[in-house]
Amino acid sequence: MTYLAKPKFHHPELPKNDLGYTHRDYEGTVSTLCAGCGHDSITGAVIQACFELSIEPHRVAKISGIGCSSKTPTYFLGNSHGFNSVHGRMPSVLTGANLANRDLIYLGVSGDGDSASIGLGQFAHSIRRGVNMVYIVENNGVYGLTKGQFSATADRGSKSKRGFINTDNSIDLAAMALQLGATFVARSFSGDKTQLVPIIKAAIEHKGAAFLDVISPCVAFNNHTGSTKSFDYVREHNEAVNRLDFISSRMPIEVKYEPGTVEVVEQHDGSKLALRKLAADYDLNDRTAALGFLQQQAAKGQVVTGLLYMQSDSDDLHSHLATVETPLNALGEKELCPGSAALEKINASLR
Amino acid sequence: MPIQSVNDFVVRFANVNGSGSASANEMFARAVLRMGIPVSPRNIFPSNIQGLPTWYEVRVTEAGHLGARGGVDLMVAMNPQTWDKDLALIEPGGYLFYDSTKPLPASKFRPDITVIGVPLTAICNREYTDPRQRQLFKNIIYIGALTALLEMDVKVVEQLIGEQYKGKDKLIEPNIKALHIGRDYALMNLECPIGLKLKATDKVGDRIFIEGNSAAALGAVYGGATVCAWYPITPSSSLADAFTRHCAKLRVDPVTKKAKYAIIQAEDELSSIGMVIGASWNGARAFTATSGPGISLMQEFIGLAYFAEIPSVIFDVQRAGPSTGMPTRTQQCDLISCAYASHGDTKHVLLFPEDPAESFEFGAQAFDLADRLQTPVFVMLDLDIGMNHRLCKPFTWDDSRAYDRGKVMTAEELEAGKDFGRYLDVDGDGIPFRTYPGTHPTKGSFFTRGTSRDRYAKYTEEGAPYVDNMQRLLRKFDTAKDLVPRPLTANSAKPTKFGVIYFGSTSPAMDEAIHMIEAGGQSVDRMRIRAFPFHSSVPSFLADHDFVFVVEQNRDAQMRSLIVNECNVDPVRLVPILHFDGTPITARFIAKAISEHLDKLKLSPMKVVS
Numbered sequence: 001m002t003y004l005a006k007p008k009f010h011h012p013e014l015p016k017n018d019l020g021y022t023h024r025d026y027e028g029t030v031s032t033l034c035a036g037c038g039h040d041s042i043t044g045a046v047i048q049a050c051f052e053l054s055i056e057p058h059r060v061a062k063i064s065g066i067g068c069s070s071k072t073p074t075y076f077l078g079n080s081h082g083f084n085s086v087h088g089r090m091p092s093v094l095t096g097a098n099l100a101n102r103d104l105i106y107l108g109v110s111g112d113g114d115s116a117s118i119g120l121g122q123f124a125h126s127i128r129r130g131v132n133m134v135y136i137v138e139n140n141g142v143y144g145l146t147k148g149q150f151s152a153t154a155d156r157g158s159k160s161k162r163g164f165i166n167t168d169n170s171i172d173l174a175a176m177a178l179q180l181g182a183t184f185v186a187r188s189f190s191g192d193k194t195q196l197v198p199i200i201k202a203a204i205e206h207k208g209a210a211f212l213d214v215i216s217p218c219v220a221f222n223n224h225t226g227s228t229k230s231f232d233y234v235r236e237h238n239e240a241v242n243r244l245d246f247i248s249s250r251m252p253i254e255v256k257y258e259p260g261t262v263e264v265v266e267q268h269d270g271s272k273l274a275l276r277k278l279a280a281d282y283d284l285n286d287r288t289a290a291l292g293f294l295q296q297q298a299a300k301g302q303v304v305t306g307l308l309y310m311q312s313d314s315d316d317l318h319s320h321l322a323t324v325e326t327p328l329n330a331l332g333e334k335e336l337c338p339g340s341a342a343l344e345k346i347n348a349s350l351r
Numbered sequence: 352m353p354i355q356s357v358n359d360f361v362v363r364f365a366n367v368n369g370s371g372s373a374s375a376n377e378m379f380a381r382a383v384l385r386m387g388i389p390v391s392p393r394n395i396f397p398s399n400i401q402g403l404p405t406w407y408e409v410r411v412t413e414a415g416h417l418g419a420r421g422g423v424d425l426m427v428a429m430n431p432q433t434w435d436k437d438l439a440l441i442e443p444g445g446y447l448f449y450d451s452t453k454p455l456p457a458s459k460f461r462p463d464i465t466v467i468g469v470p471l472t473a474i475c476n477r478e479y480t481d482p483r484q485r486q487l488f489k490n491i492i493y494i495g496a497l498t499a500l501l502e503m504d505v506k507v508v509e510q511l512i513g514e515q516y517k518g519k520d521k522l523i524e525p526n527i528k529a530l531h532i533g534r535d536y537a538l539m540n541l542e543c544p545i546g547l548k549l550k551a552t553d554k555v556g557d558r559i560f561i562e563g564n565s566a567a568a569l570g571a572v573y574g575g576a577t578v579c580a581w582y583p584i585t586p587s588s589s590l591a592d593a594f595t596r597h598c599a600k601l602r603v604d605p606v607t608k609k610a611k612y613a614i615i616q617a618e619d620e621l622s623s624i625g626m627v628i629g630a631s632w633n634g635a636r637a638f639t640a641t642s643g644p645g646i647s648l649m650q651e652f653i654g655l656a657y658f659a660e661i662p663s664v665i666f667d668v669q670r671a672g673p674s675t676g677m678p679t680r681t682q683q684c685d686l687i688s689c690a691y692a693s694h695g696d697t698k699h700v701l702l703f704p705e706d707p708a709e710s711f712e713f714g715a716q717a718f719d720l721a722d723r724l725q726t727p728v729f730v731m732l733d734l735d736i737g738m739n740h741r742l743c744k745p746f747t748w749d750d751s752r753a754y755d756r757g758k759v760m761t762a763e764e765l766e767a768g769k770d771f772g773r774y775l776d777v778d779g780d781g782i783p784f785r786t787y788p789g790t791h792p793t794k795g796s797f798f799t800r801g802t803s804r805d806r807y808a809k810y811t812e813e814g815a816p817y818v819d820n821m822q823r824l825l826r827k828f829d830t831a832k833d834l835v836p837r838p839l840t841a842n843s844a845k846p847t848k849f850g851v852i853y854f855g856s857t858s859p860a861m862d863e864a865i866h867m868i869e870a871g872g873q874s875v876d877r878m879r880i881r882a883f884p885f886h887s888s889v890p891s892f893l894a895d896h897d898f899v900f901v902v903e904q905n906r907d908a909q910m911r912s913l914i915v916n917e918c919n920v921d922p923v924r925l926v927p928i929l930h931f932d933g934t935p936i937t938a939r940f941i942a943k944a945i946s947e948h949l950d951k952l953k954l955s956p957m958k959v960v961s
């Protein structure tokens with residue numbers, strides 16, 4: 001269907017958000033991915049999250065690497081600047097962009113080949129630095145564009161479409177993000193939009209490195225029996241630790257919950273997350289326990305989803321560097337150039 | 352006959368790395384400078400923290416020849432490991448200064464030099480009990496002895512000690528005492544002065560004394576760089592260190608104490624250049640500093656910046672390659688890997704500063720050029736300029752100078768309905784307009800990618816728009832020829848059919864070599880190339896001369912290759928003069944090589960076809 005231009009008209013009574021935009025204003029061009037691709041559902045979730053948060057589309061910078069997942073930024077937020085960079089290097093480009101203008105929202109989109117193989121180093125170091133971003137990995141366990149080779153997140157023992165068994169151990173990016181100090185870590189499933197949309201919203205409002213590992217089955221190369229990243233497998237083994245309702249700082253809490261079943265967590269910007277707990281003893285604020293839980297469940301073949309960890313008093317790279325509030329790209333020669341008088345003094349000190 | 356010379360000789364200090372000799376030796380060079388005598392010091396150091404040999408050479412040159420000369424007139428031999436080689440370097444009639452505590456057989460010396468022994472270890476053992484003090488003060492003691500031997504103004508050294516230890520005042524007195532221990536020993540026990548003498552003069556003028564890396568970093572501050580991403584690598588690390596220091600002094604908001612800059616020590620060079628590209632894409636001025644191996648790692652990203660047209664500034668402080676090569680030795684060996692960096696058809700802008708003054712100037716100008724041309728700009732320093740103190744003209748800055756941010760479309764222009772095509776050549780100079788992210792709610796956004804696209808940034812794999820775009824990039828490169836620093840020429844007094852092209856750190860040696868060549872009755876016209884792509888005056892210079900020597904510090908004549916490739920000149924007319932052993936090129940080398948060629952060319956004139 002990709003040869004059809006997307007029609008511009010829409011239903012006159014399409015709901016509008018606080019800015020007067022409909023969700024159509026958050027869309028991009030028509031997807032060129034395969035029909036039924038999990039990535040398109042994630043695109044839809046990003047659009048819905050931005051629409052519901054009433055984000056001005058042009059205040060978002062979308063940055064990606066190379067691969068199927070990295071193509072998706074063209075399919076959402078058509079009025080945002082996008083940057084499809086080089087394979088595995090989205091994190092460094094995003095870090096640089098973030099340093100230049102701290103006022104935009106940075107959405108980094110990557111895949112499992114992009115982040116767990118060629119770009120494992122950049123993934124790790126951007127998380128370590130606490131770059132203020134939403135880092136989404138659209139994780140399908142295979143290389144789609146090159147026809148179905150295993151990626152580094154493919155589970156050991158899982159079967160490829162051609163029948164090969166993966167003998168390498170898999171990389172759990174969410175567990176790594178936890179270990180590396182991410183202040184917001186979640187895992188979700190492209191087939192579960194009700195879980196994914198609030199997680200994306202909370203991640204956008206989070207200050208610091210927010211990492212989202214979204215299992216997103218590849219319908220062309222990794223949706224068969226024997227795969228651990230297929231729709232059926234993930235549905236059967238999905239173990240959600242919580243369900244999230246995101247409550248913007250701009251809105252009062254209206255939702256009423258049964259006492260004892262809900263934990264309300266406040267973020268840095270005043271926004272609140274209402275968590276309906278599914279795993280009774282799961283503590284959202286305990287990094288080491290989260291790591292342990294992930295590994296225990298992974299050993300049982302379970303896919304743990306939900307908001308796995310959050311640090312409420314988080315900060316980011318700009319606070320570590322103590323940079324000025326004005327975006328660096330808005331400073332001109334008046335603020336940046338010390339001038340000839342200072343240079344004369346420097347000359348004098350060099351004689 | 353011992354060498355007799357006033358204000359014109361070479362002193363070389365042979366030390367063990369990590370022995371604390373560097374600051375004492377540098378103090379010696381500064382003291383000569385304070386006496387109004389130009390000096391050109393060079394640090395010859397190993398890739399090592401402690402234990403391996405290191406040398407510090409000071410060329411005292413009243414005539415102002417700042418290139419390396421070759422040969423040594425006075426060797427201060429403090430390293431037994433390198434004794435034999437050090438001794439061999441001394442010019443006939445030269446001088447050897449050594450620690451005479453342990454007697455050495457006569458066979459360890461040379462009959463044609465003057466030997467000056469001072470029992471430094473014995474003196475230190477007598478004066479100090481602490482082993483570290485014995486080590487450190489030994490260096491000051493030999494400087495003290497040199498003040499007597501060379502008839503130096505000791506007050507100048509005392510003053511420098513005071514300046515060096517300002518704030519650590521309790522160190523001043525013991526250092527001055529050590530200085531005088533050495534001086535007094537020499538005055539009482541040795542014949543002072545020797546044939547080499549220092550006589551105060553006024554030849555330094557208002558020149559300043561600084562390393563090229565520090566000057567380039569200061570240029571980046573003045574040029575408005577706000578983002579620096581780098582990965583440690585010799586010999587460029589001190590550039591990023593200097594930027595950090597300059598920013599801490601010059602770029603902190605006095606009220607809020609907040610930084611008007613961001614410096615990231617990245618995990619590798621790929622990440623460094625990625626951050627630079629991300630920041631530049633988003634409208635900040637950003638740079639990285641690296642050396643050859645870093646350039647190799649950055650290749651893919653450099654191609655992206657070229658093709659997606661993102662300004663970026665890269666300081667390449669060159670060292671001897673290939674591979675790890677000689678990491679602490681100098682070369683000009685990254686010309687090809689920078690000029691045509693990355694896969695596919697690419698060409699990049701290179702700037703060739705000759706000294707710290709131009710490192711500052713080009714260091715600032717690189718950001719204007721990168722923004723104007725929306726492309727990577729390389730500032731090609733080398734270890735010789737970057738890591739050595741060099742005397743140069745003082746830095747200047749015109750306060751009315753505004754940064755040239757290039758063609759950036761504003762929200763107002765977009766609102767007024769101006770046509771925005773990210774890759775649309777509206778002015779015929781090959782340079783399109785860009786927008787910064789976040790400029791306008793509904794207009795001016797575009798998708799940046801390394802894949803081919805049409806003039807409105809829409810993805811396409813069709814041949815015609817691809818070719819259209821690649822041709823425009825060539826037009827842009829043509830535009831660059833008139834924007835980059837122009838070559839400088841100096842014609843010889845007599846008309847000549849011979850020319851010489853040189854660049855970068857070769858400059859002072861070339862200037863000196865010209866005197867030697869002319870003294871031999873030969874003449875050549877000079878052209879110093881300061882940038883790539885070449886200005887039209889380069890092909891003109893080639894056309895005006897039958898033969899042109901191209902002097903460079905690499906094996907493969909990389910500048911010559913660039914000239915042959917870009918100027919379509921018959922390679923036979925370009926005579927390579929190549930120096931690539933890792934030491935800085937010398938006037939003696941250049942003069943000898945060119946004179947020999949000139950003799951040969953005159954004996955058997957070749958028919959020039961062009």
